Amino acid sequence: MPIKVEIVSPEKVLFSRAVDMALIPGLEGDIAAMPDHAPMMLLLRGGVVELHQDGAVTDRFFVAGGFADMTETSCTILADQATALSDLSVEAAQARLAELEASYDKADKMNVPVLDLLMAKMQSARAEIEAAGGPAVQGA
Incomplete structure (x- = not known):
């Protein structure tokens, strides 16, 4: 069962899709958002969000802080600034x-x-x- 991930910057929604896992740079350390994760909110530090599907990293975004809201079925990342790594x-x-x-x-x-x-x-x-x-x- 996948988890719905959205990465939102002040300008736009950069990513919105179901993935197996999202690795997120939390202020106190990296954390994985996965299906059935206990609900939580966390502050983000500047770092890379990695999105995983079928055992591989499919997308990577740099976030310059913000926060994430995780539930059992979704993860919304509200970033102060977010950019695809390639950009x-x-x-x-x-x-x-x-x-x-x-x-x-x-x-x-x-x-x-x-x-x-x-x-x-x-x-x-x-x-x-x-x-x-x-x-x-x-x-x-």
Whole structure:
């Protein structure tokens, strides 16, 4: 029995189909959405969603955070940003990371909420660079 998976970005629905399993980058670790999974909601970190069918990965999408809602029969991924892996650009992600690092350097170090947000965005940019096939980037 398959599970219905939808990947939704602010712009559009990127994916909507039944698959055997979806491997999702949760904030606290990867998790597999499969039929009969206990219902749960989880926060996402920047990373790759892998969709599996008949023992093989059929589709891969980069998500830059968001959350997922899993039930016994469906998994809806509401991503802050979602892109097919084939559409990622190492150069664009590297440029975004450089801008974020500059913003972090200039930020008021006493403003913890701003620093936390910038750190999360930098982690997501590093994950995007790696997902796009660029070199692994070490972070602070």
